[in-house]
Ligand SMILES: Nc1ncnc2c1ncn2[C@@H]1O[C@H](COP(=O)(O)OP(=O)(O)OP(=O)(O)O)[C@@H](O)[C@H]1O
């Protein structure tokens with residue numbers, strides 16, 4: 001199977017080299033096959049968001065190389081990256097970040113509008129994807145008028161509408177109750193299984209993590225451990241809890257240079 | 258402790274305060290300048306011409322103080338909204354309401370005091386500049402004029418301190434009424450979804466109807482007079498509000514309906530922003546349209562009025578100079594300018610009569626403006642016999658006017674007798690010659706007219722018994738022009754600075770309104786960036802959005818001015834004189850504020866990485 005994402009010796013140092021510099025990610029490498037559902041776990045401050053932001057091309061790398069869908073993103077200009085994001089990446093944010101001034105339709109159509117697709121194409125595509133996620137009835141409403149679950153499904157539609165090569169999510173269930181969290185993850189897992197959408201998700205929550213096919217544990221900016229789902233989800237969940245308990249016994253600290 | 262916190266908070270919001278300051282400082286400076294111009298006592302006594310200017314500036318001061326009060330009130334409420342959340346936090350950590358209220362009041366007063374210090378300095382400079390310009394224009398010395406005039410300083414300070422004390426007290430009571438929760442959440446409020454417009458077609462019709470009435474009243478002001486004076490402002494104001502409230506949401510909706518455009522790039526975002534913004538700003542925008550009309554109108558009115566001093570003087574005086582017994586000096590001055598027509602008449606003067614020669618009058622009848630037809634004509638020849646009734650000769654109305662044109666200094670002081678030449682030769686009395694001169698352009702030779710008037714001052718004591726050149730004057734075209742021009746120049750500066758002050762205050766209100774929404778937008782622009790919208794595209798969207806917000810009131814305001822200037826036809830000939838200059842000034846200031854707003858907005862929502 002094709003490799004969708006490849007991170008090679010990635011390092012991220014915040015601040016100027018020298019006194020106040022802080023290395024959040026240190027010489028980290030991993031790769032991701034098309035259709036994988038990878039979760040990134042680790043203690044607070046371990047560098048999960050930093051890693052995801054670099055993959056999302058929102059933050060430049062200090063060192064190393066990231067390749068997505070065959071394109072080396074770490075060497076592109078800002079404008080090229082913007083275009084790349086709008087074509088290849090889908091985002092689900094923690095609080096969904098729907099644009100309150102636009103209707104659900106306009107929100108989910110935005111990634112297609114950005115690619116200057118014809119109105120006909122946009123309409124039929126929105127219709128189709130909205131149907132799959134059951135938001136067809138609320139398509140003319142404003143985000144303010146939606147329930148949490150509806151917002152969440154809208155966010156997923158917006159993230160998938162342009163068929164991105166990679167779907168990125170930073171703690172997508174962070175703001176949800178357990179029921180809505182379960183619905184979201186079920187949806188993601190289903191999309192991953194049925195439509196081969198590749199998903200990279202940062203999460204704190206072991207239950208959310210159990211939906212993934214593979215987990216990367218990060219500690220102090222380095223890859224600490226990897227875990228594959230082999231059995232059922234419940235077994236995977238127990239396994240994750242065990243690993244976390246194991247890791248917790250070690251002190252948590254940043255790395256100073 | 259709380260005070261210290263508050264000062265820190267103030268520092269953090271420097272930018273907002275700076276904008277607030279500019280409007281305030283400009284209005285203080287102009288206020289001071291108006292007061293100095295109108296209150297300088299010694300300056301009043303010295304010259305009657307200046308006396309008239311001072312009334313003009315006093316009117317300006319009153320108008321400015323009314324508008325400024327509203328401005329202060331508005332900015333103070335904006336100030337409060339900026340700080341609400343912070344005050345909520347203070348309260349949360351245990352500050353008493355009384356303390357917070359005191360902090361707010363002190364803050365307001367400090368801001369006013371700082372603005373006063375800067376504004377007064379600017380005002381002094383402004384007074385210096387304006388008085389110098391006026392002196393140059395009117396060709397007189399303001400020897401007694403004090404640029405730093407303490408009564409003006411005093412009243413400016415009193416007005417602004419009292420006004421800001423009142424406004425901050427009002428807002429303080431509002432502050433006292435709001436709960437901690439309200440305060441803490443004050444920056445979270447959302448604009449609210451624009452409601453589906455209902456009956457807007459009717460509203461638009463109503464708005465157009467009112468505007469139509471207002472414009473008609475403005476246009477036919479000359480005929481309608483008082484009715485027009487009342488109808489025009491009321492109907493225009495009403496029409497502006499109704500139209501804005503009904504039309505703005507519809508326009509954006511129409512835009513959004515055009516799917517091909519709306520779903521191109523981030524147009525749907527831009528129009529979504531506008532949809533919310535316009536519907537929350539429609540009242541402010543309508544107010545701004547009216548203020549634009551007022552300020553641009555004030556500037557344009559000043560220009561037109563000044564021009565009118567030239568055009569109207571020609572209406573009443575067909576001859577630019579009327580010289581009694583002109584000597585070599587007068588003739589030398591006349592020789593230096595291109596005189597188009599020059600008439601000479603003789604008259605004999607004794608205690609009882611003024612004698613004029615009929616043949617001379619008939620040979621060269623002077624140009625006059627007919628009081629009935631309002632056309633410039635030469636009177637028909639005088640008949641052989643002129644009746645005498647109650648001791649005065651009866652002449653036609655045209656000749657009646659002509660006699661005053663020929664002899665403005667003496668006509669009416671005794672009986673005039675128009676007599677045949679033989680009779681004139683026999684008449685008793687001192688012979689005086691009168692010379693009327695006319696050029697193609699009165700305004701081109703102002704200096705010469707002034708010189709001639711001065712030369713004639715030596716002649717008048719011989720003509721008019723007890724004439725004192727220091728206190729008395731003779732009606733001449735130049736003398737009348739001088740008075741008229743002084744008032745006009747005063748009005749011009751008054752209108753100009755009043756307009757300038759209005760415009761600055763208005764534009765800074767619009768700027769606040771827009772910028773106060775910026776914090777809500779930070780997250781939106783960040784989301785868009787993450788979704789892969791290029792920075793350039795975001796910048797354009799932002800510039801376009803704010804442009805349209807600025808555009809609507811600009812257009813309607815200018816339309817008001819175009820129609821409204823017509824109103825002045827009943828006091829002047831060319832109300833549209835150099836309207837483009839005022840429009841350019843308006844565009845420069847308004848445009849400046851637009852770019853400044855865009856710049857600040859960009860800095861808030863699109864920080865550099
Ligand atoms: N812009 C920044 N400048 C300096 N240091 C930063 C910056 N962003 C993050 N860091 C530091 O980098 C480290 C990793 O941060 P990151 O946000 O990636 O952690 P995280 O694993 O996502 O934590 P959490 O689970 O709490 O979200 C932290 O120690 C943080 O303080």
Ligand SMILES: [Mg+2]
Pocket residue numbers: 048049050
């Ligand atoms: Mg994080």
